[in-house]
Amino acid sequence: MNNVQDEPLRDQKKIRRRLQILEIARAIIATKGLRSLKVRDVAEAAGCSVGSVYNEFGDFDGVILTVNRETVQALTVRLAGVPSEDPVHQLYGLAETYLAFFAEHANLLRSLFEHRMEDDRPYPDDILQMVMDAFALMHPPLVRLLPEADDVKIALLSRTLFSAVHGIISLGLEERMVAVPPQMLRQQVDQFLDAHLTGLGILSVR
């Protein structure tokens, strides 16, 4: 067993604090946006010094990247929960779930997609991989709907669909670009899928 009693006190506190820092950072990003995230604010709210934040995460980007990592994970869980009996419904479900998640956590998603590293350090591979995995959830329904298409075609198509839906949603929720009301946005996404799936021959023309 490896329960909490076995953990040295030192590590317990470390772990607890790590979680607290992340919780606070996430809350600030979610409510006030990435640009409002400040080391000192996080340290103060977590009841520790700025040095501790650095000990735990290396640099401030480390905090942001960890929050982003957890955002993709949460998104993946939500997307994986979409019912998969009917592949067409599944595709609509994935898009609508993405919309719902984006609407709930707009600033967290923006942090994921818009954050640029200091200098020109590369974005961590594992996060990229997680994003890819998330939209690979479209593969199975697409394979079922287009049995004769090869893997490359499926991969390309899922990437296209994901990117297109992402564009519609992210620009649609951008307040500054004359935000579309959420209900209307859902309709917009559905109509987009109607047209696109029809064009792919998946839905029949009405």
Next chain:
Amino acid sequence: MNNVQDEPLRDQKKIRRRLQILEIARAIIATKGLRSLKVRDVAEAAGCSVGSVYNEFGDFDGVILTVNRETVQALTVRLAGVPSEDPVHQLYGLAETYLAFFAEHANLLRSLFEHRMEDDRPYPDDILQMVMDAFALMHPPLVRLLPEADDVKIALLSRTLFSAVHGIISLGLEERMVAVPPQMLRQQVDQFLDAHLTGLGILSVR
């Protein structure tokens, strides 16, 4: 006449410097990204003090916003140059021109779409309006192709198409998301339009 001889010397210098500051800021954003833009670098390269940058643009956001404004203008000019004889070709042309422009000026476009103001000041209305005007260039061809659709439907559709294409291109060019080679991206955009326009009944099923 209002030629350069009539301008007081003071204003001439002011105008020249304003242009120079913008040119330098644009060059830095374009080559090293928005995050690498620093007041002192700009001032030094323009041969003036940091104070002058502030006198001219109010604050540093002012410089960025002015560069962004000029980016939309340049984009609009390019898009407006797409031939309009055939509405279907025009739509493809608009998308491909957007792709070409985005590929050439990726960092400038990211600055336009991703820059967030300090605090929560609103993004200037005139820039939003310019972006709207840019993608309103899709209205005429869509009206010709869908004569029975009302204005609201056209506006919504053009917004959807623009957002979708923007998503495909911006994620496709994102190095960190496993960048798609430009040639492949063009194919991807074309295939997207094929399917979507077919689904809308604009292209006939092959």
Next chain:
DNA sequence: ACTCATATTGAACATTGTTCAAATTAACGC
């Protein structure tokens, strides 16, 4: 309880946006 390795601290530093009193400069009337 003592020792030692480790974690934590926060003051000091580095970088970068912002301000403003002082210096400079151009415009104008003579």
Next chain:
DNA sequence: GCGTTAATTTGAACAATGTTCAATATGAGT
């Protein structure tokens, strides 16, 4: 031209914020 004046320009000082590291405190092992 020259002095006066209003406007502009300057850059040192300030403010905000990311980062470091020597000194301190703390938990683990005996």
